[in-house]
Amino acid sequence: MNQLGNYIHGRLTNGNSKESLSVYDPSTGEEISKLINSNLLDFEEAINSSKKVFLEWSQTTPLKRSRIISKYKELIEKNIEEIAKMVSKEHGKTLDDAKGSVTRGLEVVEFACGIPHLLKGEFSQNVGTNIDSWSVRQPLGICAGITPFNFPAMVPMWMFPIAIACGNTFILKPSEKDPSCSIKLAELFSEAGLPDGVFNVLNGDKNVVNLILESKDISSISFVGSTPVAKYIYEKSAKNLKRVQALGGAKNHLVVMPDANIDQAVDGIIGAAYGSAGERCMAVSVAVAVGNIADELVEKIYDKAQNLKVAPWTDTESDMGPLISKEHLGKVRDYIDLGIKEGANIIADGRNCKLQGYENGYFIGPTLFDNVTDKMKIYKEEIFGPVLSVVRSNNYEEALKLVNNHEFGNGTSIYTSDGEVSRHFTTNSRIGMVGINVPIPVPMAFHSFGGWKSSIFGDHAMHGIEGVRFYTKLKTVTSRWPKSINPGPEFKMPTN
Ligand code: NAD
Numbered sequence: 001m002n003q004l005g006n007y008i009h010g011r012l013t014n015g016n017s018k019e020s021l022s023v024y025d026p027s028t029g030e031e032i033s034k035l036i037n038s039n040l041l042d043f044e045e046a047i048n049s050s051k052k053v054f055l056e057w058s059q060t061t062p063l064k065r066s067r068i069i070s071k072y073k074e075l076i077e078k079n080i081e082e083i084a085k086m087v088s089k090e091h092g093k094t095l096d097d098a099k100g101s102v103t104r105g106l107e108v109v110e111f112a113c114g115i116p117h118l119l120k121g122e123f124s125q126n127v128g129t130n131i132d133s134w135s136v137r138q139p140l141g142i143c144a145g146i147t148p149f150n151f152p153a154m155v156p157m158w159m160f161p162i163a164i165a166c167g168n169t170f171i172l173k174p175s176e177k178d179p180s181c182s183i184k185l186a187e188l189f190s191e192a193g194l195p196d197g198v199f200n201v202l203n204g205d206k207n208v209v210n211l212i213l214e215s216k217d218i219s220s221i222s223f224v225g226s227t228p229v230a231k232y233i234y235e236k237s238a239k240n241l242k243r244v245q246a247l248g249g250a251k252n253h254l255v256v257m258p259d260a261n262i263d264q265a266v267d268g269i270i271g272a273a274y275g276s277a278g279e280r281c282m283a284v285s286v287a288v289a290v291g292n293i294a295d296e297l298v299e300k301i302y303d304k305a306q307n308l309k310v311a312p313w314t315d316t317e318s319d320m321g322p323l324i325s326k327e328h329l330g331k332v333r334d335y336i337d338l339g340i341k342e343g344a345n346i347i348a349d350g351r352n353c354k355l356q357g358y359e360n361g362y363f364i365g366p367t368l369f370d371n372v373t374d375k376m377k378i379y380k381e382e383i384f385g386p387v388l389s390v391v392r393s394n395n396y397e398e399a400l401k402l403v404n405n406h407e408f409g410n411g412t413s414i415y416t417s418d419g420e421v422s423r424h425f426t427t428n429s430r431i432g433m434v435g436i437n438v439p440i441p442v443p444m445a446f447h448s449f450g451g452w453k454s455s456i457f458g459d460h461a462m463h464g465i466e467g468v469r470f471y472t473k474l475k476t477v478t479s480r481w482p483k484s485i486n487p488g489p490e491f492k493m494p495t496n
Contacts, residue, residue, distance in 0.1 A: 002033040004179060006042060006203055007186040009049040010196030016041035021176045021205060026092035026322040027312035029360030035179055038204035043211040046200045050142045050169040051217060053197035058139045058167040062116040069165055072192035073109045076102070079188060083181050087153055088313035090178035092321035092362070093276045095313050098153075102181075105157025107445035108463050112165035118468045119166065128494060131480045137472035139167035140219040140243065144212045146233065147182075148225040149175035149324050150279045150384075156182055158449065159222045162467040164189075164198055168219075171200045173212060177324055179203050213237055220470070222462070223247065224281075227382070227408075227454050234457035245458040245470055247281075247450060249382040250410035254284040254439060255399045255425070258291040260415035261437075266300040268415065268439030269388070274308055274366045277320045278386040281455075282411045282433070282440045285383060286372070287390045288399045294392045298347060298370050301388070305348050305366040312358060322362040323385060329362040332385030336367055339378040339387075344369040350386060374402060382408070396421055404430045410451030411441055432456065 004023065005014040017039035022031045036042070057065075076083070084098035091098070121135040145159040152175060160170040174182040179201075186201045202208060212218055213236045220243040223233040227248035237244035254272065256265045272284035289297045311318035323329045333351055340346055350365030364385060372379050372389035379389055393399040403412050413435035414425045422436045432451035435441030443449050443464070450461025460470040 001031070004033050004035045004183065004203065006036060006038060006046070007183050007201040008042075008045050008197075009200065010190045012183070012187075013045075015039075016045075017204075023090060023177065023179065024325065025089060026324055027314075027358055027361045029326065029362065032089070033180070035176055036203050037176075038202050038208045040211060042202060042204075043208060043215075046171050046202045047142065047215065047217050049197035049200055050171055053195055054141060054169045057164075057169060057195060057198050060167070062119050062165075062167070065165055065167065066113050066115050068193045069109060069115075069161060070113050072161075072189050072194070073106065073113060075188040075192055076106050076109060076185075079184070080106070083153055083184055086181040086184060087178065088321075090180055091149065091152060091324065092313060093279075094318045094321055095316070097276055098313070101151050101154040104442070104445075105154040108157050109161045111445040111463065112161040115162075115165035115468070118465065119472065127478065128480075130482070131478060133476065133478045135474055135476040137166070137468070138475055140471060140473060141168060142171060142218050143168045143220045143222065143471060144171045144173065144218050145222045146173045146209055146212065146225070147175055147223075149177040150276070150281070152178040153181045153185065155224045156185065158224075158462040158467070160199060162463060163222075163471040164194070166468060166471040168471055169198050169200075171202055171212070171218070173202050173204065173208055176203065176205050209233075210236075213242075214240060216240075219243060221246070222470070224462070230457055243470065245450075245460045245462065246456070247462065248455050248457065249384075249408060250281045250283075250451065250455050251286060251380075251382055251406055251408045252282060252284050252411040252413075253286040253288050253403045253406070254412070255288045255396075255403065255414040256290060256293060256297055257396065257414065257416035257418065257421060258293050259417045260293070261417065262293060262296060262300065264437065265415040266297065266304060268413070268437075269301055270304045270308070272439035273388040274305065274320050274386045277323055277364070279324065279384055280440070282442050283384075284413070284439060285388060286379065286402075287388060288402055289390055289392050290396060290399050291394065294390070298368070298390055301390070302347050302368055305368055308366050310353055310363055310365050311355065312361065320366070320386060323364060324362065326362055328384070329364060332364055332383060332387065335378055335381075335383045335385070335387060339369050339372070339376065339389075342376040342378060344372045344376060344378060344389065374405070380407065400425065400428060404428075407454045408451065409453030410455035411435070413437075413439055413441060432461070
């Protein structure tokens with residue numbers, strides 16, 4: 001059995017804990033690795049390593065730091081196939097999709113190469129007579145990241161390249177379900193010349209998360225995962241006086257207007273609802289059919305969904321792989337049962353999906369519900385599987401209300417050929433990331449990623465300038481070099 005430990009101070013370690021967690025191949029249901037469930041001693045090792053190197057790393061010039069990051073970028077490019085395979089094997093998503101996700105992470109590394117420009121701050125000459133003032137952004141210290149299973153390479157890469165480029169050290173606690181690529185990413189960073197201890201990977205479950213949240217040595221927490229855990233992380237981090245950004249779950253609506261190009265909308269919906277088996281925080285899980293297009297829309301989605309190939313990632317023709325775990329498969333099946341009980345019309349039922357040779361894999365087929373209402377649980381809750389709900393609305397105003405009244409506010413999209421409607425939608429939707437005639441409006445690395453409402457807790461989104469702000473604190477300096485005449489003490493507030 002393959003044993004996975006931690007990556008601390010530039011080397012792989014088996015750690016101290018005797019407890020382990022099982023990692024499965026979701027296509028076969030087989031246990032493929034034993035992962036260390038780190039304990040207090042392992043945690044202290046990671047902290048001591050990060051502490052040892054922080055001062056030197058924070059004082060390394062931004063340009064030298066960004067040169068190491070440029071080298072890292074090259075190494076990721078060289079190893080992208082291997083990293084993507086690690087993602088596919090433990091997560092189950094298709095290899096092309098895995099490669100795409102690593103590329104989106106790589107783009108954050110590219111962004112971090114330009115960090116000297118972003119740390120410059122502001123300068124004002126003569127804020128008072130012969131007095132100058134300037135600001136700098138300085139690193140926080142030891143930053144920690146806690147990440148979900150669905151993007152095991154990309155989501156950590158939203159965090160650590162920027163934190164490290166800004167002069168921090170970083171401890172990553174990856175998802176225990178697919179941890180291998182994090183270790184590979186850390187090894188490559190060492191190969192690029194990153195000093196030992198700047199990037200440590202500490203594996204385990206919620207117990208190690210609690211050690212991170214309670215530690216006085218950790219300055220900030222970046223979290224991505226489900227909303228209940230995001231809330232917990234936010235509250236506990238704030239209680240322990242840490243800076244925190246905690247991104248949660250989603251229920252993304254795609255609104256199709258009667259004047260939309262319906263075939264484009266259907267293609268957009270199919271990819272965004274069923275790609276990665278719906279296990280994306282930007283997946284479309286609700287299609288809102290406005291006016292008289294609903295019947296045609298449902299029929300066309302059904303036709304295309306029937307032709308999707310559900311298969312393991314090793315099959316190059318696969319459109320979607322399995323879910324992450326047996327428990328999650330059970331949960332998604334329960335939601336489908338519930339949708340039927342709640343009175344939604346099931347148009348395509350993925351529960352009977354069986355693959356020869358992969359009977360123990362966690363596969364489920366594309367599922368489509370029509371006539372879903374906002375009172376149903378399958379509408380209100382995040383299912384995180386290939387289950388699409390079609391809600392019919394009479395007009396645009398009703399559709400917008402649905403989008404805005406939902407608890408989650410991660411992403412949304414509208415398909416229309418009317419510029420006025422699209423402008424109204426972008427202005428008035430209470431959602432963090434909005435698309436016009438695009439299904440998954442995921443911002444590029446030089447913009448920032450984050451939702452609204454219960455999809456985020458904390459003030460900063462991930463990467464882009466928001467990332468730089470999150471991982472640095474502002475210092476403003478006021479400076480005068482007076483001649484030897486001493487004007488004596490002043491007792492009033494200085495003014496110009
Ligand atoms: P999760 O919340 O179960 O786990 C995320 C991380 O938190 C893991 O590292 C896990 O070990 C840790 N964790 C789990 N339970 C914990 C607890 N009780 N206390 C402390 N730590 C705990 O999420 P997941 O199932 O790995 O990922 C899927 C979820 O992530 C979905 O809800 C999805 O929408 C969300 N997600 C959101 C975004 C976004 O940008 N908003 C991106 C990706 C995924």
